[in-house]
Every structure is written in C-alpha cells, then in structure tokens.
Amino acid sequence: MKLPIYLDYAATTPVDFRVAKKMMEYLTINGMFGNSSSPHFYGWEAERAIEIARDNIASFLGGIDSTEIVFTSGATESNNLAIKGVAYSYSNKGKHIITSMTEHKSVLNTCYQLEKEGFFVTFLPPDKNGIISLEKLQMEFRDDTVLVSLVHVNNETGVIQDIKKFGELCRSNSILFHVDATQSVGKISINLLDLPIDLMSFSSHKVYGPKGIGCLYIRKKSKICIQAQIHGGGQEYGIRSGTLPVHQIVGMGEAYHILQKEMKTEILRFKALKKFFWKELQKIADVSVNGNVRQSISTLLNVTFHNFDSELLISKLEEIAVSPSSACTSSSLESSYILYAMGLHEHSINSTIRFSFGRFTTFEEIKFVLHKIKIAIFCLRNK
Numbered sequence: 001m002k003l004p005i006y007l008d009y010a011a012t013t014p015v016d017f018r019v020a021k022k023m024m025e026y027l028t029i030n031g032m033f034g035n036s037s038s039p040h041f042y043g044w045e046a047e048r049a050i051e052i053a054r055d056n057i058a059s060f061l062g063g064i065d066s067t068e069i070v071f072t073s074g075a076t077e078s079n080n081l082a083i084k085g086v087a088y089s090y091s092n093k094g095k096h097i098i099t100s101m102t103e104h105k106s107v108l109n110t111c112y113q114l115e116k117e118g119f120f121v122t123f124l125p126p127d128k129n130g131i132i133s134l135e136k137l138q139m140e141f142r143d144d145t146v147l148v149s150l151v152h153v154n155n156e157t158g159v160i161q162d163i164k165k166f167g168e169l170c171r172s173n174s175i176l177f178h179v180d181a182t183q184s185v186g187k188i189s190i191n192l193l194d195l196p197i198d199l200m201s202f203s204s205h206k207v208y209g210p211k212g213i214g215c216l217y218i219r220k221k222s223k224i225c226i227q228a229q230i231h232g233g234g235q236e237y238g239i240r241s242g243t244l245p246v247h248q249i250v251g252m253g254e255a256y257h258i259l260q261k262e263m264k265t266e267i268l269r270f271k272a273l274k275k276f277f278w279k280e281l282q283k284i285a286d287v288s289v290n291g292n293v294r295q296s297i298s299t300l301l302n303v304t305f306h307n308f309d310s311e312l313l314i315s316k317l318e319e320i321a322v323s324p325s326s327a328c329t330s331s332s333l334e335s336s337y338i339l340y341a342m343g344l345h346e347h348s349i350n351s352t353i354r355f356s357f358g359r360f361t362t363f364e365e366i367k368f369v370l371h372k373i374k375i376a377i378f379c380l381r382n383k
C-alpha cells in the first residue's frame with residue numbers, strides 16, 4: 001500500500017529511526033528495563049540513562065542546570081503543572097493570571113478550570129496577524145497578577161511571539177512568566193540562559209521523539225514554589241511523582257540531542273521548502289496566509305483557499321494527510337477559535353488548511369502535493 005504524504009508535522013511527527021533504536025535498549029529483558037528508583041544495577045543503569053537524557057535537554061536549551069528539568073507526560077501536563085502549580089502556591093499573594101485567546105487548549109481549559117475555582121483570568125486578544133501586544137499585556141497588570149502564560153509559537157498559524165520582550169516586562173513587574181514552547185522547539189533556537197523566563201513547557205512528539213513524554217523547565221534562580229499536581233513516590237524532586245518511563249525519556253533526550261546537532265541545517269531546508277510551496281501555491285489558487293508571515297516558523301503554512309470548503313478540498317486530496325485546523329480541535333468539530341480570535345470570518349476559517357512539514361518531507365513530495373491541489377481545485381471549479 002502506498003502511504004499518503006504526511007504534511008501534518010505540527011500535529012505530531014514520526015519517531016526518528018535513531019531515537020527508536022535507542023529506546024529499544026531500555027525495554028526488554030536483554031536491555032536496561034529497570035525502575036530508576038531501584039537500588040541495584042538495573043535501577044542505577046536506568047537512572048544513569050535518565051540523567052544523560054536530562055543533560056541532553058538541558059544542553060539543547062542553552063546549557064541550563066539539568067535539575068531545572070522535570071519530566072512529565074507531555075506539554076499538556078507541563079502546562080497544567082505550571083499554571084495550576086503557580087496558581088495554588090501563590091493564591092495568598094494574588095489570584096489573577098494573564099494568558100491569550102490563542103493558546104493551546106491545555107492552557108485555555110486549565111485557566112477555565114481555575115476560574116471555576118475562584119481565580120481571575122484575562123485572555124488577551126491577538127491582532128489580525130496573531131501577534132500579542134506588549135502594551136496590551138502591560139495594561140492588564142494588576143496588583144494581584146501572579147502569572148503570565150503565553151505560547152511561543154502558535155500551533156495553528158506558526159506565528160512566533162517575542163517572548164524575550166514579554167519576559168522582561170513580567171520580570172520588571174515581579175510577575176512569573178510561563179511559556180509553552182511545544183511548537184517552537186527545533187524551529188527557533190531557545191537559550192534559556194538568555195531569556196527572562198521562569199517556566200517553560202516542552203513536548204517530545206513534535207520533534208521526532210515518542211508521544212507521552214515532555215518536561216517542564218522550572219528556573220532555579222526564580223525560587224518558584226510549584227504545587228505538585230500528582231502525588232506519589234516523590235520522583236522528580238516531589239514535583240511530579242510516578243515511575244519514570246525510562247525508554248520515553250531516553251527517546252526525548254535523543255531527539256533533542258539530534259536537534260542540537262542538525263537543527264541549523266534542517267531549518268535552512270525547511271525555509272527553502274516553505275518558500276517554494278508558497279510561491280507555487282499562489283499560481284494555483286486564490287490563497288492567503290493567516291498569521292504574520294515574517295514572524296512565523298519555517299515548517300508551517302496556514303492557508304485560506306478563498307471560495308473553497310477546506311473539508312471538501314481535503315477529501316479530494318486522498319493521498320495527502322493534512323488538517324483543516326489543529327488536530328486537538330478538529331476532533332470536536334468546532335471551527336478554529338484561534339483564527340476566529342484573529343478576526344477571520346467563519347467562511348474563511350472553513351476554507352483553511354494547515355500544511356506543516358518536517359524532517360522527512362522532500363521537494364518531490366511538495367511538488368506532488370502541489371500537483372494534487374491543482375487537480376482538486378480544477379475538479380471542484382468544474383463540477
């Protein structure tokens with residue numbers, strides 16, 4: 001069977017073969033399958049592998065102290081842990097949190113839950129290009145604001161927020177700053193020694209690592225109190241209990257290690273792919289890009305095909321795997337709240353497709369996709 005061409009890397013990525021190979025060493029009887037808490041050879045080997053992975057991630061993030069990394073089950077959990085962890089710990093100081101309307105559901109729904117529990121949340125609107133304004137953020141600061149949580153790169157549009165600017169503003173106002181970096185890893189270099197950020201969420205499966213593993217960076221110097229959300233054996237400094245999934249952690253560490261070596265070259269290729277795709281796409285149909293193109297990552301294009309229903313268009317692109325909106329929302333069949341917040345009309349939102357590519361995408365595939373889109377548009381126009 002010929003597999004469809006995968007252009008949905010923003011939803012998830014295939015595990016890199018090198019990562020999968022490494023993970024296999026930590027699963028079976030002839031491997032290091034031990035529980036990292038066990039006081040014997042198998043436990044020590046598992047613990048050693050975890051610490052190597054932690055070091056790899058810390059090094060990739062600019063050489064931070066590896067004890068600033070807490071492993072979680074993914075960015076959803078990291079976002080929950082950061083936001084609830086701070087909210088509950090600092091509720092005596094203040095109960096106000098600021099975030100944006102264009103965050104991932106794992107941030108939005110965490111905030112809605114906190115509102116139900118008596119916290120106050122301000123949801124900043126983006127401009128029509130998906131950018132959050134520094135001035136608007138500053139205007140929302142209150143005496144009881146304890147946390148600002150913003151996404152680095154938006155999962156639907158690829159738009160990059162200037163987190164350094166936001167971080168500086170928060171720090172000068174003694175407000176903690178959390179960033180969801182799930183989509184920025186591997187596309188923008190992140191040096192946490194240089195960035196005024198207190199907490200940062202990461203995932204593994206967007207960068208060729210396995211699903212179900214991520215981490216939260218907790219800056220030591222900020223002396224943040226994070227209330228644990230999962231209680232148990234006290235792993236991960238008591239912040240996140242649970243037997244550590246050694247193979248998953250090893251996989252994430254290896255994925256980040258590969259990025260550190262290959263990211264620069266990879267990004268150059270992505271840029272060329274995106275430029276070519278966009279140039280050729282404009283010749284085929286009446287299209288527009290959503291989000292600030294100059295301030296977006298090189299692996300994602302959110303495109304409105306004017307006067308075409310995206311579901312219908314996608315149904316004609318049988319050999320291609322793409323999403324009409326983000327994977328997390330398309331299951332609930334609601335149109336994109338992110339594009340809606342940017343001011344797009346319902347009909348434009350329903351004509352939008354997110355194309356995202358990555359490590360295994362080739363120019364030949366992009367040419368094939370363009371060819372298929374051309375045929376699909378022709379058929380729909382002449383039906």
Ligand code: PMP
Nearest residue numbers: 074075076104155180182183203
């Ligand atoms: N934040 C963003 C911006 C995302 O794109 C995603 C994944 N779609 C998440 C958080 C959740 O990540 P995970 O799948 O690791 O829970």
